[in-house]
Amino acid sequence: MAPRIPLASALGRGQTERPVAVLDVGTSKVAALIALIGGEGEPRVIGSGQKPSSGVKRATVIDFDKTEMAIRGAMDQAERAAGVQVDGVIASFAAGGLSSTMASAEIDIAGNSITPTDMVTLRQAGRAAIDPRGRSVIHALPALYAMDGLMGVESPLGLHADRLGVDIHVICADKPALLNFGRAVGQAHLGVSALVATPLAAGLAVLEPEERDIGVALIDIGAGSTSIAVYRFGIPVGVASVPMGSADLTDDIAAAFATRRSHAERLKTLEGAAMATARDQTDAITIPPMVDDGSIEPIRVPRAQLVAVIRTRLDMLFGEIAQALSGLGFVGPQARRVVLTGGGADLRSISDYAAAVLRCNVRVGRPRGLAGLPAAQEGPAFAALAGLVLWSLGDSGDIWHQPQPGERATPKRGLTGVFEKLWGSL
16 A cells, blocks of 8 residues: 555645545445635535445444445545545544533632633633543533623633633543544554544534524434534534434334345335325335345335334434433523434435424534535535534634643544543543
8 A cells, every 4th residue: 555645745835725634434334525625715625435334333333444444445535536645534423422511610810801821721720620530522612701600701801800710511422432433543544633523513514603503403313323412602512422323214124124224225215204195105115025036026015114114213213312402401492493414314304203303493404615525425414524624624622632731732643642632641
C-alpha cells in the first residue's frame, strides 16, 4: 500500500481552501467524504466513498478486520475520486450508550468587568467539575453562562458581575466501545483529529438555526441504534441513545415471512411504510422464499401485512424514543418540533407516524450546506457524514479536548491523540 500523505501536502501550500476528510462508521455502511473548506461559499465535496459494514453491530465494532477493510475501502474510493491521500479524519461516534449530563462551575469576579482571563479560569474550573464516572467524555460544551444567579447569558465578556458561572453539557460513552472503534480506525492507518457524537453532527446538516433556538429534538435512526439530541437556545442541551434501529425492522420482516434479510430489506425499502392506506389491504406483494432452489414457491400477501410487521417494531422503537425525550426534559409547549434523520427516516410515511405518536410537528431532515454532494449521499442516511464537514468549519468550544496550560498539542495517529483524552488519561 502506498504511504499516506497529508491532504495539505497533496494539494499544495498557500491555497485559500483547505481539505478535510470525514468518516462515518455505521452498522450497515461505512461512508467517507473529502471536501474543501475555507473558500467562498459552501464546502465543496471532491471525493466520496461507501462500503457495506459487516463488522459493526449496534454501532459498536465487533470485528476489527472486517471494519478495517470497510474503512479502507470507503476511504480509498474517496481518495481516488479526490486525487489525494489522507492520514487523518474527523469521525462520528454513536456507540457506547451515548448519554449526557450537566456540570456547573462558578468563580468570583468581585464586581469587576469580565475579562478573557476570567473566561479561561471559568472554563478550567468547569473542566475540573466534570465527573465522567468511569466513562469517556466525548464532548464538554459550555452551554449558558450565569451572572449573579441570572441564567441564560450568552456572552458575558465585558460585563460586570460579582459571580460568574457556566453550565457545561457533557456527553459521555462507554470506554470499551471507544477502544474498539479507535483500534479499527488505527488498523486502517488513519488518525482521528476529532470525534463527534453522531446526533450533533447530523444536527448541523439538517436543522435550521431557528429550530435550534426555539427548541427541537433530532432523532437519528441508524441501522443498529437510534441517537437523539435536544436543542434549545441554539445549542445541544441533551443527548441519549436507544439500542434499536432500522435493521430491526428488516430482521422482523425476514422472520415474519421466512425470507432472506436481503429480500426483507428490499421489501422494506420498496413496499414498506409506517402507516397503512386503504389500498394496502388489497394490493398484494410478492415475498421470495428463504431458499432459491425452486422447492418453495414465493408467497403473495396484502401489503398491509408487511406494514403491520413494521408498525409493531416502530411502536417499540418510538416508545423508547418517547421515554428518552421525556428524560431529557423535552416536554411542554416548546417541545413540539422533531426532525427525523438517518437511514430509518427514509421509510414511507414515518413522519406522519412519528407526529401521531410523539404529538409533535415532525419532518424528515436531509443534509444541506455542502456543494457537490453526490446524489447517492443526499438522503437522510448521510446526514451525520455531511455534518462532520460542517463541524470542521468552526470551534465547538469543547473544554475537555483543548490543550491545557503547559500542554503542547501534537498530532497523533490511531489509538493515541484524541483517544488519550477520551480515555481520561489527562
